[in-house]
Amino acid sequence: MTFLLRFLTRVPGRLTVITFAVLLAVGAVLVNSSAPRVWIGIYTYFCVTLMLVLGLQMFMGNSGILNWTYVGFVGIGAYVSSILSVTPSVKALGVPNMYPALVELHLPVVPAILVGALVAAALAAAIAWPLMRLSDAVGVITLFAALIVMHVIMTQWDNVTNGPRTFFGVQEFTTIWIAVGGAIVTLIGAHMFRESSLGLRLRASRDDRFAAPAIGISVVRVRYLTFVLSSFVAGLGGGLWAHYITSFSPKSFYVAEMFVLMTMLVIGGAGSITGAALGSAVITILRQGLLQLESYLNNSGVISFEVYGLTELGMAFLLIVMLIWRPDGIIGGRELHLPFLRRRIAAADAAETAGPTDPI
Amino acid sequence: MIDAEFLINTLSLGSLYALLALGLVFVYGILKLVNFAYGEYIMVAGYGLFLLGSYTALPLWVIMILSVLLAAAVSYLTEIVAFRPVRTKSLTAMLITSFAISVLLQNAALLFVSPRSRAVRLPAAFSQSITVLGVTTPLRNVLTIVTAIVLLAGLTVLMKYTVLGIAMRAAADKFTTTRLMGVPANLVISVAFIISGFLAGVVAMFWIGRSSSVDPLIGFAPLLIAFIATVIGGMHSLAGAVAGGFVYGLLFNMLSILLPASVISYRDAFMFVIVILFLLLRPEGLIKGSYTEERVG
Amino acid sequence: MLSVKDLHASYGSIKALHGIDLEVNEGELVALLGTNGAGKSTTLKAISGVLRPVVGSVRFADEEIANKKPEAIVKKGISLVPEGREIFTSLTVAENLRLGAFSSYQRSRYQKDLEEMFALFPILEERLNQPGGQLSGGEQQQLAIARALMSHPKLIMLDEPSLGLSPALVDQIFELVSALRDRGSTVLLVEQNAERALKIADRAYVLKNGRIKFSGSPQQLESELDLASVYFGGEEGKGEVTV
Numbered sequence: 074m075t076f077l078l079r080f081l082t083r084v085p086g087r088l089t090v091i092t093f094a095v096l097l098a099v100g101a102v103l104v105n106s107s108a109p110r111v112w113i114g115i116y117t118y119f120c121v122t123l124m125l126v127l128g129l130q131m132f133m134g135n136s137g138i139l140n141w142t143y144v145g146f147v148g149i150g151a152y153v154s155s156i157l158s159v160t161p162s163v164k165a166l167g168v169p170n171m172y173p174a175l176v177e178l179h180l181p182v183v184p185a186i187l188v189g190a191l192v193a194a195a196l197a198a199a200i201a202w203p204l205m206r207l208s209d210a211v212g213v214i215t216l217f218a219a220l221i222v223m224h225v226i227m228t229q230w231d232n233v234t235n236g237p238r239t240f241f242g243v244q245e246f247t248t249i250w251i252a253v254g255g256a257i258v259t260l261i262g263a264h265m266f267r268e269s270s271l272g273l274r275l276r277a278s279r280d281d282r283f284a285a286p287a288i289g290i291s292v293v294r295v296r297y298l299t300f301v302l303s304s305f306v307a308g309l310g311g312g313l314w315a316h317y318i319t320s321f322s323p324k325s326f327y328v329a330e331m332f333v334l335m336t337m338l339v340i341g342g343a344g345s346i347t348g349a350a351l352g353s354a355v356i357t358i359l360r361q362g363l364l365q366l367e368s369y370l371n372n373s374g375v376i377s378f379e380v381y382g383l384t385e386l387g388m389a390f391l392l393i394v395m396l397i398w399r400p401d402g403i404i405g406g407r408e409l410h411l412p413f414l415r416r417r418i419a420a421a422d423a424a425e426t427a428g429p430t431d432p433i
Numbered sequence: 434m435i436d437a438e439f440l441i442n443t444l445s446l447g448s449l450y451a452l453l454a455l456g457l458v459f460v461y462g463i464l465k466l467v468n469f470a471y472g473e474y475i476m477v478a479g480y481g482l483f484l485l486g487s488y489t490a491l492p493l494w495v496i497m498i499l500s501v502l503l504a505a506a507v508s509y510l511t512e513i514v515a516f517r518p519v520r521t522k523s524l525t526a527m528l529i530t531s532f533a534i535s536v537l538l539q540n541a542a543l544l545f546v547s548p549r550s551r552a553v554r555l556p557a558a559f560s561q562s563i564t565v566l567g568v569t570t571p572l573r574n575v576l577t578i579v580t581a582i583v584l585l586a587g588l589t590v591l592m593k594y595t596v597l598g599i600a601m602r603a604a605a606d607k608f609t610t611t612r613l614m615g616v617p618a619n620l621v622i623s624v625a626f627i628i629s630g631f632l633a634g635v636v637a638m639f640w641i642g643r644s645s646s647v648d649p650l651i652g653f654a655p656l657l658i659a660f661i662a663t664v665i666g667g668m669h670s671l672a673g674a675v676a677g678g679f680v681y682g683l684l685f686n687m688l689s690i691l692l693p694a695s696v697i698s699y700r701d702a703f704m705f706v707i708v709i710l711f712l713l714l715r716p717e718g719l720i721k722g723s724y725t726e727e728r729v730g
Numbered sequence: 731m732l733s734v735k736d737l738h739a740s741y742g743s744i745k746a747l748h749g750i751d752l753e754v755n756e757g758e759l760v761a762l763l764g765t766n767g768a769g770k771s772t773t774l775k776a777i778s779g780v781l782r783p784v785v786g787s788v789r790f791a792d793e794e795i796a797n798k799k800p801e802a803i804v805k806k807g808i809s810l811v812p813e814g815r816e817i818f819t820s821l822t823v824a825e826n827l828r829l830g831a832f833s834s835y836q837r838s839r840y841q842k843d844l845e846e847m848f849a850l851f852p853i854l855e856e857r858l859n860q861p862g863g864q865l866s867g868g869e870q871q872q873l874a875i876a877r878a879l880m881s882h883p884k885l886i887m888l889d890e891p892s893l894g895l896s897p898a899l900v901d902q903i904f905e906l907v908s909a910l911r912d913r914g915s916t917v918l919l920v921e922q923n924a925e926r927a928l929k930i931a932d933r934a935y936v937l938k939n940g941r942i943k944f945s946g947s948p949q950q951l952e953s954e955l956d957l958a959s960v961y962f963g964g965e966e967g968k969g970e971v972t973v
Contacts, residue, residue, distance in 0.1 A: 137523070137525055139525050139528055204713075207712060207713075210461065210524075211668065213467055213528060214660050214708070215712045215713075217660070218660070218661075219705075219709060221657065221701065221705050222705045222709070226699075229699055328653075335532070336533075339529055343525075381543045382539070382540030382543030382548070383544055385536055386540040386541060388536075389534070389537035389540065392529070393515050393533045393534065396515075396529060396533070397518040397519055599821065599829055600829060603821055606820050607818060610816040610818070611818075613780065613812065614829045614830060614881070616801060617801045618799070618801065
């Protein structure tokens with residue numbers, strides 16, 4: 074028992090990861106066995122979103138840099154994996170202008186998603202080095218500009234993406250089990266990253282950009298490596314997302330979607346995995362509630378005009394209130410910890426060391 | 434290619450972009466905040482035109498003035514309600530706040546007005562043409578240039594010859610030290626937001642004058658232009674922002690002419706690649722200002 | 731005039747002051763000495779409101795001013811000449827001086843005040859329309875002091891005015907500081923150059939690790955306390971004080 078407790082609490086965040094992983098798995102079993110079909114869809118979507126938010130946390134949470142391009146790399150993962158996994162005949166039909174060479178390419182879903190993630194990571198690796206040198210305002214504008222460039226290319230390159238039109242016919246591969254599996258693996262990965270030497274160095278450079286080099290941290294290097302890693306997760310999540318949603322267009326990978334991911338991360342607390350996971354859950358529930366309300370209002374005829382934007386309005390309002398009231402998020406940048414567990418371990422330790430000399 | 438028409442078009446576009454960039458840099462200079470909600474002040478002015486024009490019988494020029502003032506008021510309001518409480522927190526918190534305000538205002542327009550674009554009425558002068566230097570051009574273009582000259586002159590006087598202006602320049606240079614002179618922090622920041630909103634409101638009149646309609650997402654394109662122009666000119670000085678606006682106007686018109694038709698749809702991407710290269714090669718912009726990176730605490 | 735009681739302050743989670751008690755009477759020149767990181771600048775920042783929040787009491791002219799905003803504290807009559815001079819480099823000398831008078835501007839006396847500054851610092855009149863950034867270090871220090879004096883402070887606090895100046899200029903600055911006192915100003919002077927500061931000070935405090943280690947007259951300080959031990963923390967006995 075003490076062994077287990079010690080294992081759970083020795084590294085900050087380990088408790089969170091195991092708790093969340095168990096909750097996710099139990100939730101999936103419950104939802105799958107007894108909830109209505111629409112819930113299964115929401116749960117699957119939640120798991121994929123959680124993956125994306127965790128990938129965003131890796132870079133943004135640990136470096137403190139507002140990474141606008143993240144959602145662009147999600148898009149690259151989605152497009153690359155879908156182009157590879159969709160059969161040539163469907164592609165010829167759905168994307169009439171596609172390069173013939175691309176139409177011919179075909180891979181099973183799993184390698185297609187992996188290649189999508191690798192392409193996202195490779196592209197990140199190709200462009201990120203100079204971007205990582207910049208900080209503050211200039212850095213923010215550059216990353217924002219980079220997202221716009223990615224978006225323009227997605228909407229204009231219709232030989233590849235079908236332009237601004239919907240890309241459809243993607244196989245529905247991502248089941249609730251695959252999504253939960255992906256979320257749990259990402260959860261563990263994000264945690265291991267945060268506690269790794271690289272993650273630690275990145276957090277040090279976030280806390281003091283000017284002091285970090287003095288203890289031998291190459292700020293640009295640690296940022297760069299994490300950016301590439303985070304983009305890999307983005308691509309992976311994008312692939313799973315595409316194979317759940319089955320049809321999408323470039324506007325799914327732009328500012329509005331970035332706002333959702335960012336809100337999830339910031340409301341929970343960007344500094345920790347607990348925060349990212351908690352924020353994803355809270356916002357998913359809130360969004361679903363507001364969306365239901367919106368569609369109820371529109372369908373029931375209670376009010377005379379159509380309701381648009383209520384969901385985003387609610388989220389933006391909540392985000393502003395949180396930033397004013399608790400800028401470090403619900404969790405405040407810490408990992409989940411249970412004081413009573415710590416006390417029990419301390420007591421157990423004391424008993425152990427005192428053991429031989431203490432005649433009971 | 435360089436004829437009188439090109440010149441007038443470029444000057445008018447440049448004037449508009451210069452005002453646009455200036456509004457963004459006023460706030461950046463003092464708070465070091467890249468205000469993502471800046472475009473929404475333009476949208477607000479547009480909806481001012483629409484609502485006042487539809488529901489009141491005021492003369493059009495009064496409606497225009499009120500709409501510009503509305504943009505300034507909303508800018509001020511966002512400062513005291515949202516930015517002031519997070520000012521001492523991290524820069525990222527402030528950036529995300531500005532983004533959230535942007536989303537909030539956009540969706541408020543979506544929810545309370547309509548997702549569809551709304552027609553607005555503007556004075557007849559906005560749709561008339563005039564012949565100058567042998568070129569027939571929309572009167573709007575000439576009005577833009579004249580407005581920019583008047584506003585730039587006015588702001589120059591304000592910044593150079595009034596105590597408030599001196600205090601604002603000082604605050605952009607060293608914020609804490611400015612407070613040690615007895616200048617209230619909230620005063621300079623509020624004034625910066627009011628000027629910023631005012632400039633956005635003025636830009637809105639001409640921006641909306643081109644299409645005579647307003648929609649919830651109308652602020653996004655001008656925001657991007659303001660970003661590009663400030664980056665080209667330099668985030669660190671007001672003169673740089675103005676220069677950046679004119680250079681961007683020129684660049685935009687040249688790319689429109691020079692790029693072959695097949696890649697014209699990539700013009701925005703080209704512009705942003707230029708921005709990124711500019712930031713990487715010359716992060717201080719064309720005009721190196723003296724603003725420091727000191728954050729307001 | 732200024733009375734600081736049990737003042738605590740910290741930068742984030744790092745505590746910098748652990749209960750400072752300090753008194754400055756009207757017309758006095760008080761020196762605040764100590765090594766790098768002893769908390770001298772922090773004390774001035776806490777008094778002037780730049781560093782907030784603080785715990786403890788700061789009374790000035792029978793009014794509690796702890797945790798007030800810096801702009802409010804200047805209005806009460808405390809002016810800080812910050813470490814590193816902090817000249818507005820893009821503003822002209824004239825504009826720097828005009829801002830100095832911001833808190834207590836009166837049109838009727840402004841011109842007279844300016845002329846008084848030109849009498850004290852003739853170089854400033856010559857450079858009136860040059861940007862502050864083009865001035866040399868010594869000139870900038872003079873501008874910083876003149877700028878602070880423009881607000882007619884009841885108490886002027888100087889943070890390391892001699893730092894980074896050539897020996898000749900250091901002499902000039904110390905002469906100036908003692909001239910300020912002779913003119914009737916109340917001065918709180920932070921210095922690393924303890925020997926020089928003690929020559930002109932009426933009283934002195936020595937700070938170490940965020941606590942007051944000594945207070946008294948310069949003579950007492952020299953006889954009772956081994957300055958070297960204050961500065962180097964050792965017990966090597968009396969030595970030349972070179973900091």
